[in-house]
Amino acid sequence: VSAALAGAAPPGAASPPRFVGKIDPLLILCTVALVGTGLVMIYSSTHLSPRPYEFLRTQILHLAVGLGVAGLLLAVDYRALAKSARVLYAANLLVLAAVLVIGRTSLGAQRWILLGPLGQFQPSEMAKLVIVITLAKHFVERPGPYRSVFDLMPFLGHVALPMILIFKQPDLGTALVYGAIFLGMLYAGGARRRDLAALTVAGVACGPLLWHALKEYQRRRLLAFIHPSLDPLGSGYGIIQSKIAVGSGMVWGKGLFLGTQNVLRFVPEHHTDFIFSVIGEELGFVGGMVLLALFLLWVYRGLRIAAVARDRFGALVAVGIVSMIGFHVFVNVGMTVGIMPITGIPLPFVSYGGSALMTMLWATALLLNIAMRHQKVGIGFEVPPGTPARVIRRPGGPEPLEE
Amino acid sequence: MDHETFERRLTVLLAVIGGLFVVLALRLWQIQVVQGEYFLRLSEENRLRISSVPAPRGLIKDRRGRPLTFNQPAFTVSLLPTELRNPAQVITRMAAKLGMSPSEITAKLDAAGDHPFEPVRLRRNVPKEVIAAIEEERMDLPGVLIQVEPVRQYPYGTLAAHVLGYLGEINEQELQGRRSEGYESGDLIGKNGVERTYDRFLRGRSGQIQAEVDAQGRPLRVLATVPPAAGNSLVLGIDLDVQQAAEDALGSRVGAVVAMDPRDGTIIALASHPAFDPNLFATGIGSEAWTNLLRTPLQPLLDRAIQGGYPTGSVFKIVTATAALELRLVQADSRFYCPGYYTLSDHVFHDDMAHGHLTFLSGIAESCNVVFWTLAQPVGAKNLSRYAHLYGLGQGTGIDLVQESPGVIPDPGWKGRVLKQPWYGGDTLNTAVGQGYVLATPVQVARMLAAVANGGTLVTPHLAAAIVSPGGQVLQRIAPPAAGQMDLRPQTLSVLREGLAAVVTRGTATSIQIPGLAVAGKTGTAENPRGKPHAWFAGYAPAGKPRLVVVALVENVGFGADFAAPIVQRVLQTAFHLLPGGEMHP
Numbered sequence: 001v002s003a004a005l006a007g008a009a010p011p012g013a014a015s016p017p018r019f020v021g022k023i024d025p026l027l028i029l030c031t032v033a034l035v036g037t038g039l040v041m042i043y044s045s046t047h048l049s050p051r052p053y054e055f056l057r058t059q060i061l062h063l064a065v066g067l068g069v070a071g072l073l074l075a076v077d078y079r080a081l082a083k084s085a086r087v088l089y090a091a092n093l094l095v096l097a098a099v100l101v102i103g104r105t106s107l108g109a110q111r112w113i114l115l116g117p118l119g120q121f122q123p124s125e126m127a128k129l130v131i132v133i134t135l136a137k138h139f140v141e142r143p144g145p146y147r148s149v150f151d152l153m154p155f156l157g158h159v160a161l162p163m164i165l166i167f168k169q170p171d172l173g174t175a176l177v178y179g180a181i182f183l184g185m186l187y188a189g190g191a192r193r194r195d196l197a198a199l200t201v202a203g204v205a206c207g208p209l210l211w212h213a214l215k216e217y218q219r220r221r222l223l224a225f226i227h228p229s230l231d232p233l234g235s236g237y238g239i240i241q242s243k244i245a246v247g248s249g250m251v252w253g254k255g256l257f258l259g260t261q262n263v264l265r266f267v268p269e270h271h272t273d274f275i276f277s278v279i280g281e282e283l284g285f286v287g288g289m290v291l292l293a294l295f296l297l298w299v300y301r302g303l304r305i306a307a308v309a310r311d312r313f314g315a316l317v318a319v320g321i322v323s324m325i326g327f328h329v330f331v332n333v334g335m336t337v338g339i340m341p342i343t344g345i346p347l348p349f350v351s352y353g354g355s356a357l358m359t360m361l362w363a364t365a366l367l368l369n370i371a372m373r374h375q376k377v378g379i380g381f382e383v384p385p386g387t388p389a390r391v392i393r394r395p396g397g398p399e400p401l402e403e
Numbered sequence: 404m405d406h407e408t409f410e411r412r413l414t415v416l417l418a419v420i421g422g423l424f425v426v427l428a429l430r431l432w433q434i435q436v437v438q439g440e441y442f443l444r445l446s447e448e449n450r451l452r453i454s455s456v457p458a459p460r461g462l463i464k465d466r467r468g469r470p471l472t473f474n475q476p477a478f479t480v481s482l483l484p485t486e487l488r489n490p491a492q493v494i495t496r497m498a499a500k501l502g503m504s505p506s507e508i509t510a511k512l513d514a515a516g517d518h519p520f521e522p523v524r525l526r527r528n529v530p531k532e533v534i535a536a537i538e539e540e541r542m543d544l545p546g547v548l549i550q551v552e553p554v555r556q557y558p559y560g561t562l563a564a565h566v567l568g569y570l571g572e573i574n575e576q577e578l579q580g581r582r583s584e585g586y587e588s589g590d591l592i593g594k595n596g597v598e599r600t601y602d603r604f605l606r607g608r609s610g611q612i613q614a615e616v617d618a619q620g621r622p623l624r625v626l627a628t629v630p631p632a633a634g635n636s637l638v639l640g641i642d643l644d645v646q647q648a649a650e651d652a653l654g655s656r657v658g659a660v661v662a663m664d665p666r667d668g669t670i671i672a673l674a675s676h677p678a679f680d681p682n683l684f685a686t687g688i689g690s691e692a693w694t695n696l697l698r699t700p701l702q703p704l705l706d707r708a709i710q711g712g713y714p715t716g717s718v719f720k721i722v723t724a725t726a727a728l729e730l731r732l733v734q735a736d737s738r739f740y741c742p743g744y745y746t747l748s749d750h751v752f753h754d755d756m757a758h759g760h761l762t763f764l765s766g767i768a769e770s771c772n773v774v775f776w777t778l779a780q781p782v783g784a785k786n787l788s789r790y791a792h793l794y795g796l797g798q799g800t801g802i803d804l805v806q807e808s809p810g811v812i813p814d815p816g817w818k819g820r821v822l823k824q825p826w827y828g829g830d831t832l833n834t835a836v837g838q839g840y841v842l843a844t845p846v847q848v849a850r851m852l853a854a855v856a857n858g859g860t861l862v863t864p865h866l867a868a869a870i871v872s873p874g875g876q877v878l879q880r881i882a883p884p885a886a887g888q889m890d891l892r893p894q895t896l897s898v899l900r901e902g903l904a905a906v907v908t909r910g911t912a913t914s915i916q917i918p919g920l921a922v923a924g925k926t927g928t929a930e931n932p933r934g935k936p937h938a939w940f941a942g943y944a945p946a947g948k949p950r951l952v953v954v955a956l957v958e959n960v961g962f963g964a965d966f967a968a969p970i971v972q973r974v975l976q977t978a979f980h981l982l983p984g985g986e987m988h989p
Contacts, residue, residue: 188412247434247442260446281446285435292424299420303413315409319416326420330427337430 024371027301038350045271045278062354070365078369085137092130095123096165122355124174132320139189149195173343184323242336246280253284271352276336305371314370321363458607459553461634465643474553478529481522487546524589555685561678565706568596569684600803607634636871640669648977649674652970658957659707659845665853665952668862675707709807712842716929717770719837726790727778728895735898737763741773767902768910779835788814794851802864813840849954856949859889904946915972921946926963934959940967
């Protein structure tokens with residue numbers, strides 16, 4: 001794997017520098033397959049409702065808007081994002097705080113901001129991407145080496161602020177996603193293993209404190225995860241029914257649109273957070289494996305882009321995005337099969353929901369952007385930020401590019 | 404960090420994420436391949452059923468802890484729409500067994516809407532024999548569900564029926580927006596009385612049972628249960644003995660009695676006759692019984708104590724006297740002459756008798772109309788209305804019951820607005836003696852008397868005294884704040900109290916004197932267009948240090964002193980334990 005990751009050209013190897021690398025076709029293929037699966041499964045899980053095309057149509061609308069913005073993202077050099085990191089970070093905090101003040105409460109949590117005719121918007125989804133970008137920039141500004149756990153504290157503060165705001169919504173799941181992004185980027189950014197371990201241990205030790213900060217329903221969900229029969233109609237019910245749905249799919253599944261558990265509304269939230277239970281039931285073990293393989297391929301391509309990124313900023317953004325997707329998939333699928341608690345994290349690209357879908361699309365666009373502009377020469381990570389290692393002049397292009 | 408380390412770390416990240424995916428794959432293998440058959444069976448038969456276990460409703464008790472309600476387990480027959488494989492046949496057979504019409508059952512199923520996994524209750528409190536008959540044919544009746552549910556019982560029947568209220572199935576409108584509070588369709592909720600006002604405390608929280616059931620829908624194995632949480636008890640200020648005395652004293656006459664503690668507004672007894680039997684409603688009242696209750700001319704569902712607006716007659720003289728005293732138009736010993744009539748321009752108003760020379764105090768005691776007609780003009784219609792409102796007339800008292808009537812206190816503006824007629828001098832005279840357009844409920848009058856008795860505080864009447872947990876712990880004491888404080892001069896209060904005491908010692912109500920208890924009060928005989936006058940008596944005792952206000956109203960019988968005063972006397976005797984011995988009520 002290591003060899004594959006390292007890319008075709010080892011650092012320093014002579015290869016013709018090209019400004020625009022190739023668009024990663026495998027990543028695009030994976031994304032298209034996942035989004036397509038999502039659309040089909042959203043239709044499958046809602047086609048027996050009074051308005052069968054409602055959810056599908058809305059999701060396609062989200063997809064169209066998301067793709068439009070993603071196209072714009074591709075056109076701009078991703079390094080422009082690094083320059084506006086501070087503004088992004090501040091704006092992000094403002095929006096998250098605004099959710100707490102004016103946000104719409106749904107299912108006991110304040111996560112939404114109404115945007116008039118555009119429907120509602122869940123800023124905490126977008127915020128994940130903003131955190132990835134701004135944290136990557138932060139790493140570039142503080143290049144290390146990180147010799148103690150205290151050297152990591154600025155980064156912890158960087159993530160903790162939005163994390164607390166999101167936790168207050170309350171959105172435990174998304175707050176945990178931040179944790180995963182943080183750890184992934186810290187590791188790739190060069191933190192020492194023992195410092196990472198210390199942070200993780202400290203985080204786990206904070207668990208009992210967090211327990212008190214949780215809302216009643218969140219505690220019930222966690223307890224129900226440990227002991228489903230405590231809350232048979234509520235969260236425990238969802239876990240049991242979701243397991244029955246997935247399990248009953250057996251090896252080949254009941255067939256597309258032929259699921260019974262989800263259609264009969266045994267499984268709650270079956271088109272959003274629990275969409276994998278529809279996939280498990282209708283497409284079986286085989287379908288589940290194909291889906292996981294698609295995600296794994298996606299993750300692999302993402303990490304490969306990180307390996308060949310032209311600068312540390314791009315590389316770390318790629319790692320952050322991959323950590324986010326990987327964690328999402330594990331927690332979401334784990335929840336539907338009863339090995340993770342219910343935390344309301346959607347399945348990337350697949351679950352119904354505009355904010356999440358768009359965020360994932362833009363994350364993909366960002367990865368493609370990084371891949372497009374990669375230098376096959378690789379990068380020296382020791383180079384301090386702000387000092388151009390070399391100035392490349394594009395043939396015919398006026399502006400020098402720093403790396 | 405060099406690039407090589409970075410790439411190594413990327414490899415580790417890939418391995419970690421890949422490892423997590425392998426965990427997922429293993430888990431999927433376990434439940435889909437290894438245990439797949441088991442889950443498939445569960446899903447195909449869909450043998451998991453969740454049923455709700457209704458919580459026992461909290462008891463309602465009187466002030467000394469004597470329960471006024473019980474909960475009795477009884478059978479409820481329901482249909483589970485999702486398992487109704489042969490609806491036409493099952494509905495016909497169940498209709499026959501339960502004594503309902505098939506269309507009634509269909510209507511209930513339709514009303515339940517789109518919740519195929521929630522049982523639809525057909526009938527509560529089904530007799531054992533019918534249950535046995537259903538059980539015998541269980542195999543042919545898929546989708547029929549028999550549950551044991553507590554049924555509300557009111558051991559005293561019609562006693563305090565208007566206070567307690569009754570239960571009924573929640574309707575669509577009431578369900579709107581209350582689902583989040585745990586209300587579900589088919590729930591019985593309080594529809595009237597304190598059952599309604601305090602429903603959210605009494606109802607408790609339903610439990611749940613998740614069970615695996617067989618093809619006939621019989622539970623095989625309980626997978627999980629959440630026991631129901633019983634509702635909290637409601638302790639009322641009502642004293643069962645006093646309530647009983649009030650209803651006995653009222654007897655078969657149409658009217659109402661209110662007994663209230665003037666110090667804090669706690670209602671000790673609240674009776675209205677005729678009443679209804681809340682047991683009729685406890686299991687969902689049949690449409691026939693309901694129409695009967697609605698059509699009876701005497702309107703048993705009407706709570707006359709709080710919903711009946713009556714002309715008050717001479718009881719209103721308390722307002723007129725207060726206004727005259729506060730405006731310093733009279734004193735206790737102001738002298739009047741009553742020739743038996745009063746002339747206003749060319750109209751002559753006749754009193755019952757000629758009282759001759761008398762003081763203002765005697766005017767109250769003997770309820771001389773001429774005295775109050777004389778005062779009517781100088782006081783004026785506006786002041787009469789103002790003081791009536793200060794006493795809380797013309798507005799709801801805020802008692803913890805629903806649909807209270809505000810009554811009517813007329814003034815020139817009101818008459819012009821409502822009747823589109825000008826105000827005449829005679830209207831002022833009529834108002835001054837509680838006739839004409841004046842309407843008040845017995846509980847409003849009780850609050851007015853309480854204000855005289857307690858020195859001008861407009862208490863908020865309330866039936867409930869405390870909410871008590873099933874374990875007996877007092878969760879909440881109910882003591883609503885006073886609605887206002889009248890700023891009366893001490894002289895005014897003392898003349899009023901002296902006058903009301905004189906009513907019993909030497910005035911119109913000497914017949915109700917109780918040895919050992921000084922009673923003060925005012926009679927009222929309210930002329931009305933529907934026949935004989937309404938009889939009123941509003942009094943309090945002990946006159947020196949009032950602890951109980953009692954108001955009695957009897958419709959269309961005659962003099963207040965003859966018909967209402969004895970009821971008040973009887974209630975006071977019971978409340979102060981003065982029937983046989985002489986022991987005072989605590």
